[in-house]
Amino acid sequence: MTKGTVKGIISNLVQVEVDGPVSQNEICYIDLEGTKLMAEVIKVSGNIAYTQVFESTRGLRPGYPVEFSDRMLEVKLGPGMLSKNYDGLQDDLNKMEGLFLTRGEYTDPLDEDSEWDFEPLAKAGDTVIPGDWLGSVQENWINHKIMVPFKLEGKFQVKNVAAKGKYKLTDTIATITDAEGEEQELNMIQYWPVKLPIRAYESKPRPFKMMETGVRTIDTLNPIAEGGTGFTPGPFGTGKTVLQHSISQNAEADLIIVAACGERANEVVELFTEFPELDDPRTGRKLMERTIIICNTSNMPVAAREASVYTAMSIAEYYRSMGLRVLLLADSTSRWAQALREMSNRMEELPGPDAYPMDLPAIISNFYSRAGYVYLNNGEAGSITFIGAVSPAGGNLKEPVTESTKKAARCFYSLSQDRADSKRYPAVDPIDSYSKYLEYEEVKEYLDANISSGWVDSVTKAKDILLRGKEAKDQINILGDDGVPLDYHGRFWKSELLDRIILVQDGFDPVDKSTPMKRQAYMLNLVLKVCDTEFAFDSYEELQPYFTKLINDLRQMNYQPFESDEFKKYESELEVILEERRAK
């Protein structure tokens, strides 16, 4: 193994003089009087390796010894990751002793002594390639596949697979032979370098299914596809995190991976506290059972923050290879970009826009491209749907992280300060936001078949109502209430009704916080019916009280269980209210 000596220290950038070969992204350990600090090589110049240390470098001195590991930053993959709380380097936070995070303390992400009920899926004589399923164990309610390690290359012959029974993670569950006849014993654990994508799949088609999130402004107006990518930029206070949390609670996914990247510790604690309590609306089990949290809060070391999104993505890819639908949420990718900026700055690289590294757009689009819908080698399908939060500096969407992300992600959910200020949550701007998936023919076909025929036309119609309402509102603001035709007020109030009933969602109400697609379709059709109604008014002053009444009634419907008696009661009241002003 290569060894080295510390030469220079600037914050968490440490220069190491090495005595042998080192590779880019290789992991090394700096010995600080017995405490091993993990670091990653990010640049090599002559016999000096520049390393970013994943811990505080307080007290570190030139001359301290360094050991290189000959491997990149890796995740350890196997059964038992669900409901774990990891830091950015995949240390199990619950296994760490003490109130404070002690530097140099690294814990096992898996429980090596745990036993699992193994069931073989492959049999002796089968030809397998990396990613193929050898067997499975039951992890919570997920059927966890034990796969041929992704790191291997080429074709293998299965020599034998363990019989059904209880095995430890480290027990051999299969032996495979490569083309040269060399045998390999496999257990349930494998490793993967986080910065490389796992490509053990057959093909990656365009996403074509819709992924339900329970959030109306997303599902109804700008749906995200299963295996799709989206991002939510917004100034602080516009509810990025609340939106991500509500998606994570209600989305139609087999498992959720939340990467809390450089965000507030209290928000993560909320996840830790709430998820074990919250019921998964679809399985009735606890949400935490299908969740993995990767948590690198803003006060944790900055280099580990950079690693955390890759750790999360690699774990997502691992589960996707089992034919599962994974939803990956990262909050916030701006903090990740800032971590890149801090390191680039310390290395005195020439800066790009806003002092970010020049290759920021490439790094971001490479990362987003790791999401997607895939067909595995055995014909099964799996997916990673990725939604990243972006925190644009000063709420300005023209900054480098937002612009680079816009090129990479297919759905854009712009969070607007105005909507947040008027407490219209989720504050997704219906006019600026878009979903490219609505343009996909295969998505349109899927929506026609699964929601109702001509669904996209209804959505387009709703968007038109909103846009016309906004234009009318602008005119009213310029010309005054009585300076515009009465019809403008009608347009404005119809869009207001659609906004307040479909888009605004009360995240704290047990019923309203998540809406199944069937109910969303019902409500959209109902609201469109109201909007299609011709009303008769004599003056603009009559519209505000009348529409307030309509909105109030429909809002009460939103609060009631779907198709309950109360729900129907408010619906029949709606008819009465409509009759009052229906144009004869």
Added chain:
Amino acid sequence: MAGKAFQKIYTKLTQITKATCAVTATGVGNEELATVSGRLAQVVKLMGDTVTLQIFSGTEGIGTDAEVVFFGHPPTLKVGDQLAGRFFNAYGDPIDGGPEIEGEEVEIGGPSVNPVRRKDPSELIATGIAGIDLNNTLVTGQKIPFFADPDQPYNQVMATVALRTKADKIILGGMGLSNDDYLYYKHTFENAGVIDKIISFVNTTDDPPVERLLVPDMALAAAEYFAIQKNESVLVLLTDLTLYCDALSIVSNRMDQIPSKDSMPGSLYSDLAKIYEKAVQFPEGGSITIIAVTTISGGDITHAIPDNTGYITEGQLYLRRDSDIGKVIIDPARSLSRLKTKVMGKRTREDHPQVMSASVRLNADATNAKTKMENGFDLSDYDQRAMDFARDYADQILAIDVNIDTEEMLDTTWALFRKYFTREEVAIKDEFMKIHWDKG
């Protein structure tokens, strides 16, 4: 914090800038403290045997033959119960003429709390100020700044909050406080007879700016002592963090770092997060709550300092002088406490969240009506009622000098709802309307 007699002395400075100097030395650790000609300094960079030191009080008059003595440890603070009631400078030395503190010496700026060892904040902090308690309830373990223009009375509001809250200890970290403001805090605390629970670390404008960098870490090291060792609820007041950030940018500039937005160092977010994230609720009952002041220029919150702060803190509070009533209020439209939903309606009356959102919405309608009026349009009956409501609401509830409990705030708001609006306009869930609207 003096050097010890047997320590090795270095006397060959190889470089001097306005805030830093470099010396050739060995066996020195990163972030270690030292003195240069008797002035306190800290190691910020090591390159072979060249050690770069940041001198807190500046390098004026430092010679290339200055004596450099290394302490062998990073900055520390002696903590103990005797801290209570005392005033210290940025180095943790007493400035009130009292004796030195005897106690355990702890490193300041220590490691982060393991997130899984934190508790979800759930205890309300009542301040008697409706702009906070009613609309933006604070919770122990929260961190929240006032975004204030320099002409706004933020120091008075901070002092009011300090006096009214029921925290066990209040720790003031003053950075670049004017001497007048420092004396104001001192007298207010003394006159209120609460001096025993207050600890102050103060850097005034008379002191060198780079010294400020130590103040938050000192204040928070003391806070951790009381919150962890004594299970106390500690409120930390930090004013003014904009001046702290200015000091950060001075140092990074002297070290030839490439500035990012608004000439601030690229690490500004992480630097601020290290301070604010010390706010915590421990399962054993102790907590650290941080209320800070970030002065902004002309209300511009897109500047790097308030912007980064907003992404770290759990909400922000704005002050505004309400011209209708001639008093300072906490602006209901722009202020936000993100943790309020953890206590609203749970630790307070059930109708609290709905009353809060209704009043914010109706106040927003009043603001629109006002804009309409200013632009010369006719006002509808509703507009007029909304404006009347907003005026009474500001006067009877929001004004900073009103000091009532949350229950009374809610009842007063219901009374105003009934006075000015119809059921539909208030649009609160029927179950609460039945209790509070119909009974009144």
